[in-house]
Amino acid sequence: xxxxxxxxxxxxxxxxxxxxxxxxxxxxxxxxxxxxxxxxxxxxxxxxxxxxxxxxxxxxxxxxxxxxxxxxxxxxxxxxxxxxxxxxxxxxxxxxxxxxxxxxxxxxxxxxxxxxxxxxxxxx
Numbered sequence: 001x002x003x004x005x006x007x008x009x010x011x012x013x014x015x016x017x018x019x020x021x022x023x024x025x026x027x028x029x030x031x032x033x034x035x036x037x038x039x040x041x042x043x044x045x046x047x048x049x050x051x052x053x054x055x056x057x058x059x060x061x062x063x064x065x066x067x068x069x070x071x072x073x074x075x076x077x078x079x080x081x082x083x084x085x086x087x088x089x090x091x092x093x094x095x096x097x098x099x100x101x102x103x104x105x106x107x108x109x110x111x112x113x114x115x116x117x118x119x120x121x122x123x124x
Contacts, residue, residue, distance in 0.1 A: 012037065012038065012039075012107050012110055013035070013036070013037055013110055013113065014036050014037065014038045014043070015036070016033045016034055016035055016036045016045075017033075018036075019033045019036040019043060019045050020032055020033035023045060023052065023054075026066065027047065028049065031047045031048065031049050031050075032047060032048065033045045033046070033047055034046050034047060034048060034117075035113070035117050037106070037110055037113075037114060039104070039105075039106075041056035041061050042054060042055050042056060043056075044104065044114070046117050046118075046121065048121065049070065049071070050068050050069055050070045050071060051068075051069045051071065051074075051093070051118070051121075052066060052067070052068050052069075053066075053067040053069070053102065053104075054066055054067075055067070067102070069093070069095055069102075071118075071121045071122045073095050073096045073097075074093055074094065074095060074096075074118070074122055075094045075095065075096050076092075076093070076094040076101070077091070077092070077093055077094075077115065077118050077119075077122075078090075078091070078092040078101070079091055079092075079111050079112075079114070079115045080092075081108065081111055081112075082108035082111070088105045088106060088107060088108060089105070089106045089107070089108045089110075089111035090103065090104070090105055090106070091103070091104045091105075091106055091111065091114060091115075093118075
């Protein structure tokens with residue numbers, strides 16, 4: 001991830017095995033992180049069973065919120081790609097039983113990868 005991306009908060013792909021090692025205490029025995037994206041300190045981890053949104057809070061990042069979304073609970077996904085002058089793309093994920101979507105800004109070159117990963121696990 002470049003310095004400019006870190007400053008702007010755009011997500012970029014990171015090594016899934018490193019994220020898997022970090023999440024090992026909360027993953028099911030048969031679960032494995034297959035793909036991951038990082039936005040400064042926040043992480044979007046895709047396993048074969050769910051999407052895990054990790055929100056590290058505070059200055060030290062010691063307080064962490066884990067939002068686990070089983071793929072079967074996702075009802076809609078919307079990706080708005082970046083235009084010529086836009087620096088980012090937008091991802092919206094609707095979850096069954098919730099009115100408002102989960103919204104995330106992404107680096108424009110990872111939006112397609114995230115959309116494909118979600119499609120693979122939701123429909124594959």
